Amino acid sequence: xxxxxxxxxxxxxxxxxxxxxxCSQTLNHNVMYxxxxxxxxxxxxxxxxxxxxxxxxxxxPDNFQSRRPNTSFCFLDIRSPGLGDAAMYLCAxxxxxxxxxxxxxxxxxxxx
Amino acid sequence: xxxxxxxPQALSIQEGENATMNCSYKTSINxxxxxxxxxxxxxxxxxxxxxxxxxxxxxxxxVTLDTSKKSSSLLITASRAADTASYFCATEGNFGNEKxxxxxxxxxxxxx
Numbered sequence: 001x002x003x004x005x006x007x008x009x010x011x012x013x014x015x016x017x018x019x020x021x022x023c024s025q026t027l028n029h030n031v032m033y034x035x036x037x038x039x040x041x042x043x044x045x046x047x048x049x050x051x052x053x054x055x056x057x058x059x060x061p062d063n064f065q066s067r068r069p070n071t072s073f074c075f076l077d078i079r080s081p082g083l084g085d086a087a088m089y090l091c092a093x094x095x096x097x098x099x100x101x102x103x104x105x106x107x108x109x110x111x112x
Numbered sequence: 113x114x115x116x117x118x119x120p121q122a123l124s125i126q127e128g129e130n131a132t133m134n135c136s137y138k139t140s141i142n143x144x145x146x147x148x149x150x151x152x153x154x155x156x157x158x159x160x161x162x163x164x165x166x167x168x169x170x171x172x173x174x175v176t177l178d179t180s181k182k183s184s185s186l187l188i189t190a191s192r193a194a195d196t197a198s199y200f201c202a203t204e205g206n207f208g209n210e211k212x213x214x215x216x217x218x219x220x221x222x223x224x
Contacts, residue, residue, distance in 0.1 A: 004154075006154075033211070040217075040219075041216070041217075042200060042214040042215060042216050042217055043155070043200070043214050044214075045211055045212075045213075048211060055211075088152075090154055090155070092154075092155075097211075098142055098143065098204035098211070098212065099143075099160070099204075100145065100157045100160055101145075101147075101155075101157060101212065102157070103147075103154035103155045103156070104154050105153055105154045106152075106153065106154050108152070
């Protein structure tokens with residue numbers, strides 16, 4: 001089945017130790033999104049790609065970077081995680097801008 | 113901010129009853145979408161309603177949109193225990209910038 005896959009599902013890292021989260025999709029969608037969701041809050045968009053065009057939200061910390069080497073894969077790099085970066089990170093895709101988004105199961109990040 | 117607000121924040125009903133959730137937003141939109149999120153999981157798209165539509169149905173779901181009041185409602189009829197989840201509205205602004213802004217969510221609990 002076509003889907004959005006996130007690895008790992010759970011990630012534990014130490015304060016300040018770089019971490020990379022990955023997302024892959026078999027839907028061949030043009031648009032990929034990364035969201036941060038903290039407990040009982042709405043998903044907050046960090047950045048998105050339309051094909052290779054990268055769009056950073058104005059309030060996304062510089063500590064967060066992203067790469068999209070090809071249509072299928074997208075990575076979220078957190079260069080120096082702080083305690084406040086502990087959250088669920090959600091990857092999503094869509095075929096058209098602003099249309100239905102397909103979400104992966106998320107990666108729960110714990111920072112010790 | 114475009115972010116929507118949902119009302120109520122939490123709702124508990126008996127199985128078989130109907131559940132209604134409301135969403136308000138601030139600026140003009142192209143479409144409004146509803147998503148469901150089970151605890152600790154990714155979001156699942158439920159329904160999309162465009163700005164020129166007033167009502168839409170999908171199975172036990174009924175969504176209305178009132179652009180003059182900048183509000184939408186989601187009705188789930190004949191609720192089931194499996195409907196227990198958080199429900200988020202999300203809006204696509206009419207700026208053509210490919211992104212959704214999520215509301216604060218309603219936590220729905222169905223009591224068997």
